[in-house]
Amino acid sequence: xxxxxxxxxxxxxxxxxxxxxxxxxxxxxxxxxxxxxxxxxxxxxxxxxxxxxxxxxxxxxxxxxxxxxxxxxxxxxxxxxxxxxxxxxxxxxxxxxxxxxxxxxxxxxxxxxxxxxxxxxxxxxxxxxxxxxxxxxxxxxxxxxxxxxxxxxxxxxxxxxxxx
Numbered sequence: 001x002x003x004x005x006x007x008x009x010x011x012x013x014x015x016x017x018x019x020x021x022x023x024x025x026x027x028x029x030x031x032x033x034x035x036x037x038x039x040x041x042x043x044x045x046x047x048x049x050x051x052x053x054x055x056x057x058x059x060x061x062x063x064x065x066x067x068x069x070x071x072x073x074x075x076x077x078x079x080x081x082x083x084x085x086x087x088x089x090x091x092x093x094x095x096x097x098x099x100x101x102x103x104x105x106x107x108x109x110x111x112x113x114x115x116x117x118x119x120x121x122x123x124x125x126x127x128x129x130x131x132x133x134x135x136x137x138x139x140x141x142x143x144x145x146x147x148x149x150x151x152x153x154x155x156x157x158x159x160x161x162x163x164x
Contacts, residue, residue: 020053044090065138110149
């Protein structure tokens, strides 16, 4: 099937977020895509062995996922633990799954240091945001996969319709 979509598991209702919760996305397209067999569900952090719940993590110093991939920035938990290697592994796992299953698109939860595609938090754990991508979103985009945030589902619907 063409038009497969890698989707953040938390958006489908799986309680895999750092706080042990889900953030289900209510949109008629989700059920249609599920019925069509288009959805490939994944939590990158869990694929790399992170537990649920887990301490909040942010990309340090207002950097981005691209900076993490280039070795210029780190991902740290609120505890101070460096989880950069785990987030890089999570991104590689997501890319491998997307490629193995033929996903040309990804629908990811925004704000995450892994999946954020429009904004991420600035590393201060103060709630301050800035535009940027998480590590997984950056790697998927680098590989040519079209990434959409949960706030851009209508754009994804349009992109899929245009690709037919």
